[in-house]
Amino acid sequence: MLEALQMAPPDSILGLSEAFKADANPSKINLSVGVYKDKDGRTPILGCVKEAERRLLESQTSKSYLAITGIPEYGRQVRQLVFGADHPLAVGERAATLQTPGGTGACRVAGDFLSQKLGVRTIWCSKPTWANHMGIFKAAGLAIQSYAYFDEDAFALDFDAMLESLKGIPSGDAVCLHACCHNPSGVDPTIDQWGLVAEVLAERKVLPVMDFAYQGFGEGLTEDAGGVAEVCSKVDEALICTSFSKNFGLYSERTGAMTLVAGSEDAARTALSHAKISVRTNYSNPPEHGGAIVTAVLSDERLRDEWEAELAQMRDRINGMRRLFADTMKAKNAPRDFSFITRQRGMFSFSGLTAVQVDELRNKHSIYIVGDGRINVAGMTEANMDRLCDAILAVL
Ligand code: LMR
Numbered sequence: 242m243l244e245a246l247q248m249a250p251p252d253s254i255l256g257l258s259e260a261f262k263a264d265a266n267p268s269k270i271n272l273s274v275g276v277y278k279d280k281d282g283r284t285p286i287l288g289c290v291k292e293a294e295r296r297l298l299e300s301q302t303s304k305s306y307l308a309i310t311g312i313p314e315y316g317r318q319v320r321q322l323v324f325g326a327d328h329p330l331a332v333g334e335r336a337a338t339l340q341t342p343g344g345t346g347a348c349r350v351a352g353d354f355l356s357q358k359l360g361v362r363t364i365w366c367s368k369p370t371w372a373n374h375m376g377i378f379k380a381a382g383l384a385i386q387s388y389a390y391f392d393e394d395a396f397a398l399d400f401d402a403m404l405e406s407l408k409g410i411p412s413g414d415a416v417c418l419h420a421c422c423h424n425p426s427g428v429d430p431t432i433d434q435w436g437l438v439a440e441v442l443a444e445r446k447v448l449p450v451m452d453f454a455y456q457g458f459g460e461g462l463t464e465d466a467g468g469v470a471e472v473c474s475k476v477d478e479a480l481i482c483t484s485f486s487k488n489f490g491l492y493s494e495r496t497g498a499m500t501l502v503a504g505s506e507d508a509a510r511t512a513l514s515h516a517k518i519s520v521r522t523n524y525s526n527p528p529e530h531g532g533a534i535v536t537a538v539l540s541d542e543r544l545r546d547e548w549e550a551e552l553a554q555m556r557d558r559i560n561g562m563r564r565l566f567a568d569t570m571k572a573k574n575a576p577r578d579f580s581f582i583t584r585q586r587g588m589f590s591f592s593g594l595t596a597v598q599v600d601e602l603r604n605k606h607s608i609y610i611v612g613d614g615r616i617n618v619a620g621m622t623e624a625n626m627d628r629l630c631d632a633i634l635a636v637l
Pocket of ligand 1: 273274373383
């Protein structure tokens with residue numbers, strides 16, 4: 242049977258990392274996969290993480306299985322981070338959290354739960370969305386539809402079109418929303434716009450699945466949670482997919498969470514019992530280490546302060562690179578205005594580069610960006626900026 246298989250295409254994002262590694266050009270630049278790099282182009286382990294790991298190494302006494310839902314204190318900390326420490330959903334029992342292997346694991350658990358337990362047939366994703374959303378939800382047995390999101394001429398959110406699209410979604414379907422730092426475009430709704438989105442979802446009885454992979458990379462931890470707060474203030478039910486890959490730099494530890502919000506404590510308990518089956522039949526129970534690190538950091542005042550400072554540093558560096566890129570392009574008399582990049586948030590920017598230009602950047606300049614024109618701004622440094630801008634100008 243295996244003999245009959247044809248080669249599958251490489252993953253549109255992770256496949257580029259493999260190609261980048263194989264590229265012998267010493268000046269190659271990787272702006273593809275969403276991984277943070279510091280000013281020297283390294284992906285560091287955060288100081289707070291190192292300290293938490295040191296403590297764990299000393300205090301851990303067993304590697305026995307975790308519960309299907311993971312570390313209980315982790316779940317509590319996740320809900321406090323997502324909803325705010327004193328929010329009823331953080332302190333009450335209407336929300337329940339499952340520790341998952343990364344944000345991808347959270348999305349897959351959400352997809353399986355929607356399709357197997359709630360009988361949802363279709364999930365609506367923004368156009369464009371993270372390439373893997375489609376693959377994950379399809380693998381979970383859901384049909385994918387898209388709603389309008391990005392205005393390609395203005396490099397901004399096309400909010401009127403988005404709202405119109407959402408109004409057309411049939412009741413009983415699910416909609417995937419990027420809670421902040423939209424991947425790939427970097428453009429988010431304002432708080433007022435989130436309020437209007439939430440009203441439509443509530444009226445249409447559409448279930449929101451909020452992918453929250455970049456909390457803290459936009460404006461700040463609390464500010465970035467504004468969309469989730471708006472939605473959860475107007476709808477009774479939602480699924481929130483958290484990732485700590487980026488904001489804790491825990492990429493390889495696969496650390497995430499799926500939080501379900503129900504209309505009552507009873508409904509939450511019942512829903513959790515079903516979501517646990519989705520986990521058990523998928524990966525049984527979650528890996529411990531990343532969740533233990535996050536729990537240790539978030540429950541220790543000093544480590545938490547250190548984390549928030551390190552996160553702010555990452556956010557500020559990315560925003561600095563956005564400004565430097567726009568200024569450098571302007572100084573080089575680019576035929577286009579690139580100032581839109583300074584108005585986008587998070588790791589990514591939708592550059593407007595075509596597939597042909599993306600290929601040329603890779604083949605002629607060893608610069609790797611995703612085929613749809615998504616640039617990982619976090620891969621820019623002062624040292625590679627000049628070469629990057631020259632190469633983009635050459636392909637424009
Ligand atoms: C990305 O979008 O580059 C990241 O979320 C990494 C991934 O898994 O695709």
